[in-house]
Structure formats: C-alpha cells, structure tokens
Amino acid sequence: xxxxxxxxxxxxxxxxxxxxxxxxxxxxxxxxxxxxxxxxxxxxxxxxxxxxxxxxxxxxxxxxxxxxxxxxxxxxxxxxxxxxxxxxxxxxxxxxxxxxxxxxxxxxxxxxxxxxxxxxxxxxxxxxxxxxxxxxxxxxxxxxxxxxxxxxxxxxxxxxxxxxxxxxxxxxxxxxxxxxxxxxxxxxxxxxxxxxxxxxxxxxxxxxxxxxxxxxxxxxxxxxxxxxxxxxxxxxxxxxxxxxxxxxxxxxxxxxxxxxxxxxxxxxxxxxxxxxxxxxxxxxxxxxxxxxxxxxxxxxxxxxxxxxxxxxxxxxxxxxxxxxxxxxxxxxxxxxxxxxxxxxxxxxxxxxxxxxxxxxxxxxxxxxxxxxxxxxxxxxxxxxxxxxxxxxxxxxxxxxxxxxxxxxxxxxxxxxxxxxxxxxxxxx
Amino acid sequence: xxxxxxxxxxxxxxxxxxxxxxxxxxxxxxxxxxxxxxxxxxxxxxxxxxxxxxxxxxxxxxxxxxxxxxxxxxxxxxxxxxxxxxxxxxxxxxxxxxxxxxxxxxxxxxxxxxxxxxxxxxxxxxxxxxxxxxxxxxxxxxxxxxxxxxxxxxxxxxxxxxxxxxxxxxxxxxxxxxxxxxxxxxxxxxxxxxxxxxxxxxxxxxxxxxxxxxxxxxxxxxxxxxxxxxxxxxxxxxxxxxxxxxxxxxxxxxxxxxxxxxxxxxxxxxxxxxxxxxxxxxxxxxxxxxxxxxxxxxxxxxxxxxxxxxxxxxxxxxxxxxxxxxxxxxxxxxxxxxxxxxxxxxxxxxxxxxxxxxxxxxxxxxxxxxxxxxxxxxxxxxxxxxxxxxxxxxxxxxxxxxxxxxxxxxxxxxxxxxxxxxxxxxxx
Numbered sequence: 108x109x110x111x112x113x114x115x116x117x118x119x120x121x122x123x124x125x126x127x128x129x130x131x132x133x134x135x136x137x138x139x140x141x142x143x144x145x146x147x148x149x150x151x152x153x154x155x156x157x158x159x160x161x162x163x164x165x166x167x168x169x170x171x172x173x174x175x176x177x178x179x180x181x182x183x184x185x186x187x188x189x190x191x192x193x194x195x196x197x198x199x200x201x202x203x204x205x206x207x208x209x210x211x212x213x214x215x216x217x218x219x220x221x222x223x224x225x226x227x228x229x230x231x232x233x234x235x236x237x238x239x240x241x242x243x244x245x246x247x248x249x250x251x252x253x254x255x256x257x258x259x260x261x262x263x264x265x266x267x268x269x270x271x272x273x274x275x276x277x278x279x280x281x282x283x284x285x286x287x288x289x290x291x292x293x294x295x296x297x298x299x300x301x302x303x304x305x306x307x308x309x310x311x312x313x314x315x316x317x318x319x320x321x322x323x324x325x326x327x328x329x330x331x332x333x334x335x336x337x338x339x340x341x342x343x344x345x346x347x348x349x350x351x352x353x354x355x356x357x358x359x360x361x362x363x364x365x366x367x368x369x370x371x372x373x374x375x376x377x378x379x380x381x382x383x384x385x386x387x388x389x390x391x392x393x394x395x396x397x398x399x400x401x402x403x404x405x406x407x408x409x410x411x412x413x414x415x416x417x418x419x420x421x422x423x424x425x426x427x428x429x430x431x432x433x434x435x436x437x438x439x440x441x442x443x444x445x446x447x448x449x450x451x452x453x454x455x456x457x458x459x460x461x462x463x464x465x466x467x468x469x470x471x472x473x474x475x476x477x478x479x480x481x482x483x484x485x486x487x488x489x490x491x492x493x494x495x496x497x498x499x500x501x502x503x504x505x506x507x508x509x510x511x512x513x514x515x516x517x518x519x520x521x522x523x524x525x526x527x528x529x530x531x532x533x534x535x
Numbered sequence: 536x537x538x539x540x541x542x543x544x545x546x547x548x549x550x551x552x553x554x555x556x557x558x559x560x561x562x563x564x565x566x567x568x569x570x571x572x573x574x575x576x577x578x579x580x581x582x583x584x585x586x587x588x589x590x591x592x593x594x595x596x597x598x599x600x601x602x603x604x605x606x607x608x609x610x611x612x613x614x615x616x617x618x619x620x621x622x623x624x625x626x627x628x629x630x631x632x633x634x635x636x637x638x639x640x641x642x643x644x645x646x647x648x649x650x651x652x653x654x655x656x657x658x659x660x661x662x663x664x665x666x667x668x669x670x671x672x673x674x675x676x677x678x679x680x681x682x683x684x685x686x687x688x689x690x691x692x693x694x695x696x697x698x699x700x701x702x703x704x705x706x707x708x709x710x711x712x713x714x715x716x717x718x719x720x721x722x723x724x725x726x727x728x729x730x731x732x733x734x735x736x737x738x739x740x741x742x743x744x745x746x747x748x749x750x751x752x753x754x755x756x757x758x759x760x761x762x763x764x765x766x767x768x769x770x771x772x773x774x775x776x777x778x779x780x781x782x783x784x785x786x787x788x789x790x791x792x793x794x795x796x797x798x799x800x801x802x803x804x805x806x807x808x809x810x811x812x813x814x815x816x817x818x819x820x821x822x823x824x825x826x827x828x829x830x831x832x833x834x835x836x837x838x839x840x841x842x843x844x845x846x847x848x849x850x851x852x853x854x855x856x857x858x859x860x861x862x863x864x865x866x867x868x869x870x871x872x873x874x875x876x877x878x879x880x881x882x883x884x885x886x887x888x889x890x891x892x893x894x895x896x897x898x899x900x901x902x903x904x905x906x907x908x909x910x911x912x913x914x915x916x917x918x919x920x921x922x923x924x925x926x927x928x929x930x931x932x933x934x935x936x937x938x939x940x941x942x943x944x945x946x947x948x949x950x951x952x953x954x955x956x957x958x959x960x961x962x963x
Contacts, residue, residue: 128556131879161801169811173801178868180875183801199875229814236769237817237837240670240938339767341664373589373601373611383597386657389665409665440606447608447627451559455883510668 108453110463110473111302117318120293121309122463122473123302126456132298133456134206135195136214137464139293140286140321142189143259143398148273150259151266152282154187155231155274160194160213161185162223167212169223176209183209187264190324190398191468197457200299204308207294211312214287219279228271235265242344242509243390243409250346250507253334254403260327288319295463298456327401331503333518340510343415347422348405348505349498349525354397354469361494364486366393366404367441369429374440376425377406385421387414399469403505404498412511419516423524430495438488446483450476502526536881538891538901539730545746548721549737550891550901551730554884560726561884562634563623564642565892567721568714568749570617571687571826576701578687579694580710582615583659583702588622588641589613590651595640597651604637611637615692618752618826619896625885628727632736635722639740642715647707656699663693670772670937671818671837678774678935681762682831688755716747723891726884755829759931761946768938771843775850776833776933777926777953782825782897789922792914794821794832795869797857802868804853805834813849815842827897831933832926840939847944851952858923866916873911878904930954 110124126132141153161183162169176183181198183206194214196206238245248263255261265271294309329350352362370377370393381391391408406422452458453476466473504522508515523529538552554560569581589611590597604611609626611634622642624634666673676691683689693699722737757778780790798805798821809815819836834850880886881904894901902910932950936943951957 129882131875131882170802170807173807174868177800177802177872178864180871180873182872182876197875197879199878226811226814230810230817233770233815233837233839233842234817236839237671240768240770240772240837242668243665341667342661344668372605374598374605379598379601382658383654386654387661389658389662409661409668411661411664414661436606440602443608444605444610445608447559447625448610450627451625454557454559 108459108476112473113302113306115306115310115313117289117314117316119289119309119313119316120467121306122293122295122467123300123305124295124297124459124463125300126298129298129456131197131199131456132203132296132300133195133197133460134203134210134296134300135193135460136210137293137295137468138192138287138321139190139291139468141187141191142262142264143324144286144322145259145262148270149278149282150262150270151231151264152274152278153192154265155227155271156279156283157185157187157192157194158227158231159219159224159279160217162227163218163220164212164216165218166216172209172213175205179205181206189260189264191464193464195457195460203296203300203304207308207312211315215313215315219276221276224274224276228274231265231271232268235268235271238265242338242340243407246344246346246407246507246509249334249336249509250348250405250505253332253507254329254348254505255327256330256332258328259325260398260401286321287316288321289313289316290319291321292316293464293467295460297459297463327398329401329403331505333506335508335512338510342409342510343412343512343515344409344509345415345418345512345515346405346407346507348403349501351395351402351404352397353400353402356397356402358494359397360482361486361490362395362397362402362404363445364438364441365491365494366395367444368433368437368491369393369425370406371441372444376429377422380425381408381418381421385417387417387421412514415512416514416516419521419524423521426495427499427524430492430499433488433491433495435488438486438491442483442486446480449479499525499529500527536887536904540901541730541734543734543738543741545742545744546718547737547741547744548895549734550721550723550895551728551733552723552725552887552891553728554726557727557884559625559627559884560631560724560728561623561625561888562631562638562724562728563621563888564638565721565723565896566620566715567618567719567896569615569619570690570692571752572714572750573687573690576698577706577710578690578698579659580702580706581620582693583655583699584707584711585613585615585620586655586659587647587652587707588645590655591646591648592640592644593646594644600637600641603633607633609634617688617692619892621892623885623888631724631728631732635736635740639743643741643743647704649704652702652704656702659693659699660696663696663699666693670766670768671835674772674774674835674935674937677762677764677937678776678833678933681760681935682757682776682933683755684758684760686756687753688826688829712745714749715744716749717741717744718747719749720744721892721895723888725887725891752827755826757829757831759933761934763936763940766938770837770938771840771940771943772837772937773843773846773940773943774833774835774935776831777929779823779830779832780825781828781830784830786922787825788910789914789918790823790825790830790832791873792866792869793919793922794823795872796861796865796919797821797853798834799869800872804857805850808853809836809846809849813845815845815849840942843940844942844944847949847952851949854923855927855952858920858927861916861919861923863916866914866919870911870914874908877907927953927957928955
C-alpha cells in the first residue's frame with residue numbers, strides 16, 4: 108500500500124490508494140459523524156440524511172442520480188454507523204470524474220424536498236420493520252441499548268418509529284450543517300486511480316463544503332444489564348457483551364486475538380464446545396466492537412428453546428478457561444487468521460478504502476501493513492490471558508435475547524459467573 | 536483470464552486461473568450434484584454430507600481439520616445448492632499443498648462417525664430453525680416448492696426435520712458413492728497459483744476419487760400456484776416467480792438484462808415505482824434463477840401489512856409496461872450494470888473460481904470475457920420486450936408469502952394480470 112494523503116483548501120482530506128492492476132476503483136466520502144452525533148428527539152437522523160442525500164439536488168432529481176450512475180455501470184451506496192456515515196461507489200476507472208461529481212453534488216447541494224422526505228420516511232419505517240424481522244441482526248441493537256442506556260451510544264442507528272415520524276426538513280439541514288464539515292470528512296479512492304487527478308477533481312467539485320469539524324460527541328458510558336424481547340421465532344437468539352477496548356486502546360489488537368480464539372473460526376473454543384461437542388447451535392461467534400472512546404467484546408448464538416438452558420454456562424465456561432489456559436498454539440492460530448483475513452482484505456478496493464477511513468479518523472494517518480502486522484504479532488498468550496481475566500472481572504455483563512429464551516439461565520446466575528469473586532464459573 | 540484446464544487420470548477436472556499479482560488464492564472442489572440428486576426420503580442429504588465431510592477422516596479429526604487450516608490463516612467453507620456442492624478455501628499462496636491435502640482428505644476418506652452424525656444432525660436442525668427465522672431467505676424455499684411441487688427441484692436444500700432426523704451413516708456413503716465421481720467434479724484455483732503445480736498435486740492427492748459421473752437428475756417441471764406461511768413478522772414478505780430460462784437457453788443473457796431493468800438497481804422500474812414513487816418498501820428486487828434444464832424469473836419485496844394491498848398491481852404493472860416499452864436507454868443501462876458487476880467480480884479470486892465451475896458444468900468449457908461481453912452486448916430492447924411479453928403470457932405464476940400478507944390481492948386477481956388474455960394488468 109502506498110497511500111497518498113492531501114487536504115484541499117477547505118480541509119477535506121483526499122486519500123488515494125493506487126492498485127494499478129485493476130480496471131475499477133472504489134471511491135467514497137466518509138463523514139466522521141453518525142448516530143452518536145444525534146440528540147434523543149433526532150435519533151435516526153444520520154441514517155435519514157444518508158437516505159435523503161440520494162433524493163435530489165439542485166442539479167439532479169433522485170432518478171437522475173440513479174440513472175447517471177447506473178448508465179456507466181456504477182454502483183452507488185451508503186451506510187450509517189454510530190460514528191461514521193459513508194457514501195461510496197464502485198466504478199470502472201474511466202468514470203471517476205462522474206462519481207466525484209455525483210458524490211459532491213449529493214453532499215453539498217441536496218434539496219431534501221418535503222414530498223421526497225414524506226416518501227422516504229415510509230421507506231425507512233419499512234427498513235425498521237425489516238430489521239425487526241431479522242432477529243440475528245436486531246439483537247445487536249438491543250444489546251447496545253442495554254450496554255449503553257440513555258445515551259447516544261446506545262440508540263439504534265435507524266432510529267425509532269416515533270423519532271423517524273417526526274423529522275422535519277429543517278432538522279436535516281441543521282444536522283448536516285453541524286456535522287458535514289470538510290475537516291471531518293475524507294474523500295478516499297482505492298483502485299485504478301491517480302492522486303493528482305483525484306486532488307484536482309476534489310478541489311473543483313468539493314469546494315462547496317464548509318470548513319470545520321463535526322460536533323463533539325458525548326462520552327460513552329458502559330452500564331450493562333439485561334433485555335428480553337419476545338417474538339414468534341424458532342430460535343432463541345442470545346447476545347452477550349462485556350466492557351472491551353476503544354479503537355485507541357493499547358489492547359486493541361489483544362482484544363481482536365482474544366475474540367478470534369474465543370469464537371472466531373471452526374477451531375475456536377466456542378465453536379468446538381457449543382457446536383462440535385454439544386451440537387447446541389449452528390451459529391456461534393465472538394466479536395469485538397470498538398469506538399473512539401469505548402468498546403465491548405461479546406458473543407452471539409442462535410439456539411433452540413431447550414438448548415438455551417446450557418448456553419450461559421458454556422459461554423462463561425469457555426471464557427473462564429481461555430482466560431486461564433490460552434495456549435501459544437491457539438494464539439498463533441488466531442493471529443494467523445486475523446493476518447490472512449487482513450491480507451485478503453487488501454485485495455479488495457472497497458475494503459481498503461474503508462480501512463483507510465478508519466485509520467484516518469482513529470489515528471490521523473494510515474498505518475502501514477508492516478506496522479499493523481507488528482502490533483498483531485506482538486500479542487502473546489500471556490496478553491490474551493491477561494485480557495481474558497479482565498473481561499472475566501466484569502460485574503455487569505449485558506445480555507439481550509430475542510425469541511423463546513425463557514430457559515436461559517437468569518441474569519443473576521450468569522453475572523455470578525463473572526465479577527471479582529465469581530460464584531459459579533465452569534460449564535457443567 | 537487465462538484459464539488452463541486438464542483432467543487427471545480418474546477424470547477429475549483441474550482448472551487453474553492465475554492472478555499473479557495476488558498473495559493469496561481461492562481453491563475449491565465443485566461437485567456437479569446437489570439437492571436435485573436426492574430422493575424424497577433423503578431430502579437434505581447433500582447438505583448433511585457437506586457438513587459431515589468436515590467431521591473427520593481416516594487421518595484427521597474434525598478438530599484437526601479446523602486447526603490445520605486455521606493455523607495457516609486459511610478459511611475453509613462449503614455450500615450446497617440444488618445442482619452443485621462446493622468445498623472451498625481461501626489461503627495464502629504458500630499453503631496450496633495443505634489446502635489440497637485437506638480438500639482431498641475430506642472428499643475421499645470421510646468416516647461419518649455415528650456419534651458425529653448425531654451431533655451434526657442437531658446442528659443442521661438448528662440451521663433449519665435459523666433459516667425459518669430469516670423470512671427474506673426462507674421465502675425462496677417456499678417459492679421454489681410452489682414452482683416445482685413434488686419433485687427434487689422443489690425441495691428445500693437443508694431438508695426437512697423428518698428427513699434430516701432419519702439419515703443413517705450408510706445413506707451418506709451411498710449418496711457419496713453415487714454422486715461424488717471424479718468425472719463430475721472440478722478442482723479449481725484462482726489467484727497466486729501455477730497450473731503445473733496444481734496438476735501434480737491433484738494427481739498425487741485426488742487419485743482416490745472414483746471415476747464416472749454423478750447420477751442423472753429428473754427433469755424439472757414448472758407448475759406454479761400459491762403458498763402462504765404465517766409467522767409473527769413485522770413485514771409481509773412476498774415473492775413471485777414466473778417460468779424463465781435454463782443456463783443453456785439462448786435467452787439466458789436476455790433474462791439477465793430483463794430482471795436488471797425490471798428490478799436490478801436504483802434506476803430500475805420496480806425500485807422507482809414501488810420505493811421511490813410510492814414509498815411501499817425498503818427492499819424490492821427482481822431475479823433470474825437458472826438451472827441445467829429450467830429456470831424462473833421473479834420479484835421479492837418486504838412491505839407493510841397495509842402496503843401489501845398495492846404490491847400485486849405494481850409488480851404486474853411494471854412487468855407489463857417493461858414488456859411494452861423497454862427503452863434503448865434502460866437496456867443499455869442494465870447491460871452496463873451487468874458488465875461492470877461482471878468485471879468487478881473478475882477482481883475477486885473466489886468469484887472467478889465459482890464462475891469457472893459454473894461454466895465448466897454448463898458449457899464444458901470456460902467462456903472468455905470477450906465472448907460473454909459479446910453475448911451481453913447482443914441483447915437489445917426488442918429482445919427484452921419480446922422476453923417480457925413471454926413472461927407476461929404466464930398462466931400460472933408462483934406466489935409465496937411469509938408474515939402478515941392477508942391484504943395481498945388474491946391469487947386469481949394477480950394471475951389474471953398475466954396469461955394470454957390478461958384481465959387486469961395496469962397498476963392503479
């Protein structure tokens with residue numbers, strides 16, 4: 108990787124990552140603001156703005172945007188997370204100028220027409236309903252809310268029916284004015300692209316962005332607890348979370364190795380115990396989610412109504428055993444998986460652009476492949492055990508369930524397997 | 536692309552697709568047999584075999600397989616479709632010999648230990664439950680069953696609780712003996728790989744495969760009709776299908792262009808009408824599924840209980856209007872989308888290997904990029920209109936719903952919008 112980074116006059120970062128063997132490129136604008144930048148009555152507005160950006164500008168109707176991009180075979184898409192919003196395209200190399208023109212247009216001159224807002228509100232309400240019909244997805248919203256209650260960090264990215272129903276056009280303009288500032292945005296391209304071309308086009312097309320940075324966010328404050336949502340589902344969907352690490356934590360890579368050894372592949376402890384040995388589930392995995400200032404590690408599984416009774420002991424048991432006995436071999440294996448996943452990601456322009464955005468907003472620079480490899484290599488079994496012990500010391504884990512989870516062990520029993528003086532720890 | 540194709544002595548195809556700029560490769564064995572090769576009592580056995588192949592061989596335990604692959608950072612996975620079963624790995628280039636050793640081992644000497652079978656049966660039953668909890672996925676099983684009732688083409692790939700509960704070890708050996716024959720299998724690698732190395736390793740490791748081809752499948756026979764499955768979901772999930780084209784049909788590329796123009800992107804007719812103009816749904820798209828001897832085109836959407844009332848007229852109305860008025864511009868746009876999607880797919884080794892498998896089993900050779908581009912370019916607006924008119928002449932469409940779809944128009948009304956003398960066609 109040989110990423111070139113400049114800023115145009117208003118402060119917008121322009122980063123170019125040439126992969127000259129390709130015929131295509133991934134290009135996008137990443138905004139360093141998302142659902143965490145919302146106030147309670149405006150929960151979901153980052154995501155609504157992401158939708159409304161496509162609904163027409165001073166120069167283009169919604170249909171024009173779609174047709175111009177698709178006429179050249181381009182794919183235009185966007186996503187909203189808690190800390191970022193991204194608008195990105197996959198295009199053939201000849202179409203970079205068009206892609207930048209459309210991206211600049213939707214990000215600097217959207218019109219947010221009232222009639223379009225009313226229609227798109229209905230679309231987003233359908234998207235919320237669709238999310239509720241996907242239990243292995245929506246459960247992470249419930250888990251987040253129980254981990255971070257009554258604060259922006261815990262709100263659902265899509266918003267709620269009542270907030271989405273109330274957004275006004277002026278809310279969109281105000282939110283955009285406060286948060287879509289050149290100093291907190293990055294235009295990034297990976298693939299068949301030259302930095303000088305990008306920079307020239309960026310100066311030309313993104314001059315309309317206002318300087319400055321997005322508004323500060325409230326610090327995240329982990330609380331923990333439990334939430335149980337019913338629903339006529341076949342499986343009990345169960346998710347656990349524990350305090351983890353922020354993006355800048357010195358244990359960031361330790362946490363990655365820890366969750367990979369715990370539940371990151373077929374050879375991981377949870378897969379072996381819960382699926383291979385006990386046949387309790389089809390899906391079980393561990394994850395680490397990190398933000399600017401906080402993070403969690405956790406486990407998801409989908410299991411049967413009866414099988415749910417065993418899950419708490421299995422998850423806590425494997426976590427306890429990993430904290431005590433993480434081996435040199437399994438830590439090496441977890442690092443090899445992470446490293447090859449990372450190297451394979453480098454072969455995809457869209458993954459690279461996304462990684463560059465993450466680095467720029469986290470570190471203010473792009474880490475080299477060597478630097479990341481070194482940080483990963485430096486994680487040893489002792490560090491994983493130490494980190495595992497820290498997670499085991501959690502006194503207030505988070506538990507979310509969807510579906511028939513009545514047989515899951517009570518929160519007090521599960522929490523009692525953790526904490527400074529655990530009551531019951533081992534799997535039966 | 537410069538694919539080299541050989542056969543080793545037992546008839547196994549070895550295809551190599553070098554991408555020498557990469558540090559990794561995708562490698563897999565594709566078997567030209569899947570759920571269509573099953574008898575009714577053994578529905579789901581292709582998929583169970585796919586699982587059981589990972590559960591131990593004469594030389595390796597299930598844990599050995601997982602650990603050996605993951606120790607080098609490799610990712611091993613598999614999938615079963617109606618016509619194919621694939622076992623594939625993503626590896627760094629130095630680990631090709633190990634990947635081939637493991638693939639050969641699990642495909643030639645699995646032990647199907649009874650205790651492992653009992654445990655894996657529980658895992659697959661959980662997988663079936665998980666599929667039922669994913670309405671926008673399971674609906675395609677229901678749609679398939681109504682399109683192709685009482686025949687292997689219409690059965691669910693995962694099988695049913697009663698069939699999966701009854702599989703015996705001997706069933707696995709018998710199914711494998713009949714269908715995992717070298718003449719119907721292909722070892723394919725895309726990425727950092729040389730053909731001569733692959734061929735030498737394949738002769739060494741896959742010599743144990745029996746020659747011959749898989750058993751013939753019963754011809755598919757489209758019937759059509761309706762099926763409604765309840766469930767306490769927020770959205771009405773609705774899927775339609777109509778007779779389409781086989782992989783070898785001369786209209787194969789016409790069908791692809793047709794569904795792309797109908798519902799393949801933001802500029803497509805269905806997206807514009809149902810989402811952009813009416814705000815009825817978040818997700819709506821059209822698809823073409825083709826098999827050796829048959830195929831369908833269709834539409835999926837997830838919508839609200841009230842909004843479902845409009846969907847039949849909108850889908851039929853856009854299909855009718857496309858058949859009558861497909862424009863040169865929209866057909867060019869659909870072709871550009873398909874072409875760039877295809878070119879971007881060529882940048883990913885796993886997509887390339889999968890495409891090569893499809894070509895080998897369909898055409899007996901790998902089509903060149905130029906040949907595919909020409910076939911696609913040859914599709915014009917007149918062909919799309921002609922194809923659209925053929926679809927509109929369907930007298931027995933298939934309709935599947937999951938969730939609160941009680942307000943969807945009755946089957947007779949919807950079917951009446953099609954057929955040789957349609958009763959009601961236009962959207963209101």
